[in-house]
Amino acid sequence: MSKLEQFQSFIRSNGKDLTGVDVPVILSNEQAKLPQLKFTFGWTIEVGVSAHEHGGYCPSGIKSGSASNARDLAHDKAKEYVSGQNSLFNDRFLTILGPDIAENFLIRNRGLKSAPETYVGSKVCYRCHGSGSQSCSSCYGSGSNSCSGCHGSGRVSVSRHDSYNNRTVYTTESCSSCWGSGKKTCYTCNGSGSVTCGTCSGGGYLYHSYTIDGEAKRSTNWAYNSSDYHKWTSEFVKNSGLNLVYNLTEITEVDVEGTLDGCTFMYAFTAKLPTLQFTATIDKVDTKMCFAGKKNTTHNAGGVYDPAVWSVAQKMAGGSQSADKVALATPAVKNIIEADTTHTQIALLDENWVSTDIKDAVLSNYQNLVTQLKKQSVKGITPNMFAGLIKYTYLFFTLGMLIALLFPKFAVDSGYRMSVTQIPEWMMALLTMQFGLFGLPAVANYAFVLGLLWLSYQGVKKLYWKNISNAKIWVLAISITLLLPHMALTLYYNTVELLGHSPAMASTLVSGSLLVGLYLLVIGVKWPQKWYSKIFGLIAGVSFYCALQYGLFLINPTYGFIENNANYSGDVAALLSSGLRFMGNNLIEWALLSVGFTYFLTRRKFWLKAKTMVADYESPVLLKSMNMDK
Secondary structure, eight states: OOHHHHHHHHHHHHHHHHHSSOOOOEEEEEEEEOOEEEEEEEEEEEEEEEEEEOTTOOOSSEEEEEHHHHHHHHHHHHHHHHHTSSOHHHHHHHHHHHHHHHHTSOOSOOEEEEEEEEEEEEEEOTTTTTSSEEEOTTTTTSSEEEOTTTTTSSEEEEEEEETTTTEEEEEEEEOTTTTTSSEEEOTTTTTSSEEEOTTTTTSSEEEEEEEEEEEEEEEEEEEESSSOOOTTHHHHHHHHOGGGSSEEEEEEEEOOOSTTTTSEEEEEEEEEOOEEEEEEEETTEEEEEEEETTTTEEEOOOSTTHHHHHHHHTTTTSSOHHHHHHHHHSHHHHHHHHHHHHTOOOHHHHTTSSOHHHHHHHHHHHHHHHHHHHHHHTTTHHHHHHHHHHHHHHHHHHHHHHHHHHOHHHHHGGGGSOOGGGHHHHHHHHHTTSSOGGGSOTTHHHHHHHHHHHHHHHHHHHHSSSOOOHHHHHHHHHHHHHHHHHHHHHHHHHHHHHTTSOOOHHHHHHHHHHHHTHHHHHHHHHSOOSHHHHHHHHHHHHHHHHHHHHHHHHHHHHHOSSSOGGGHHHHHHHHHHHHHHHHHHTHHHHHHHHHHHHHHHHHHHHHHHHHHHHHTTOOHHHHHHTTOOO
8 A cells, every 4th residue: 555545544534533424535646755954043041130129138149349339240240151251051051952952952941040149239228328217107206196185285174063053064174194295105116206217127228139140042044955845844843843854964053253152052954854745635625735754744734624524513503402412522523622612732723634714613603502502591590580589588578577476575676686787897896806706815806707718718619509700709708708707696696595585376376377378379379280270279279378367267266366356357467567577677687588599599590400401412611611510
């Protein structure tokens, strides 16, 4: 089998594996080429001086008096390296260059680090002019401040009751805070009028150091001593390395003269690149293909797989889930999408097996599919959110009313307890250490707050049901940090207080049945499957609800749920109104609970439903594009 036949078989078999369909490529016009490449490349070591400021701290190094002297000495040493008089950078770079030249002329390690010398100098601090101290900003150098008790007057107004004349007498007396002087010793400077200079830390001098750094930069010039080459040859060799060429000859070092002599290395090469060129015919369209290098690396494949890939990818996002699944499972389409999503390179695109136009078309169809699925995933979420808000609002309303009816004394006192609107004031008092939590020192408050913030951040990051941005994670973490202490402490103290009250079971049974009994109506409509049976269910629910309320009224004289049976409805309304006052005192808390449960539970339900739908496509990259890979 000829080289052409072998390569044709290789393309067809690989095309079948990649695309899932036959790739009917026909190769012809095989031409063997051996172009010669002549090029020079080299490295220039750029030597520079870096300045560093150290404030009042004196670093280790060569002391050079003033900062300007240290800078001049560093520059003189850098010129010495560049001139070649000192081979420090040259020797270090040659040890890096040697292994790379033998293989592929690509520098893997460009870092030459710094020269061992560090030149250190100092200058007088510009802030304190060498004294090491500066005027106190609190008292402006006077050593004292105006007394806040008497506002600097030395006297304060006082009042006293004259019982003899039965009147209030107003007068002034000497201020007890400043003993009548009108001034108090400045607490910042303790009365001295000066403080340690913060710029030089009291030393009077600022220190500067100068280090010498080197960096290697490569440049390449190409030339050809024959016309038997392709336009892509130079870029191909640059990307692939010299290990692809057939042989290297005339490897010579080029002399460099001038200011960088000794810090520049240039080399000249002559190389041969074995190449096979074909004409590939697919669907009556001809394209050029090249097969290059001693490792049989293909380059410039001319979009051979374009027809096969597009025959599969063009059906994606067309409305058929089965066609979408086939396209996403096709290796070529899958690899193109994954390479774009993860920002990686693949040979299928780098070597032009699939052209840029087809790649862009595949990605465009894929984005259309993602957009369609995102729209489907939130379809109907608004009415469901509204229904969820009604459900959870009534749930927490019923729960709050039952608590108020069971513990009427507790409900009456609810207006005196801390509400959620007082959280900012409570947090400010906590952070300013006006009290300590659990009897601990007030400084421990910061440990609690920072610890809770860290736990909240990690908890949201790991437990939230889908991937969200870092900004959203922080918003949720801060919200939890603010609300969780209030919720936890409120629940704890209210539970302790509830245990000290006796429940009013009788009145709760009658009044609470008005609220809880409404769920019978919901059950009567929700459980039946047919629309006409829902009507009967509603009628049955209303009938049962009315019968329940009338039955409680009939047995009330016997069991005494309501003391005045003659005013049964009025007393029940009074009980309910007391519960409504309790709900009004805690309206914001109940509203937050209703909105929070509606938002998170309804959205999570929709997200799980959407993830199940997307998971049916059996494509991990699609889950990632939809932020569902968590």
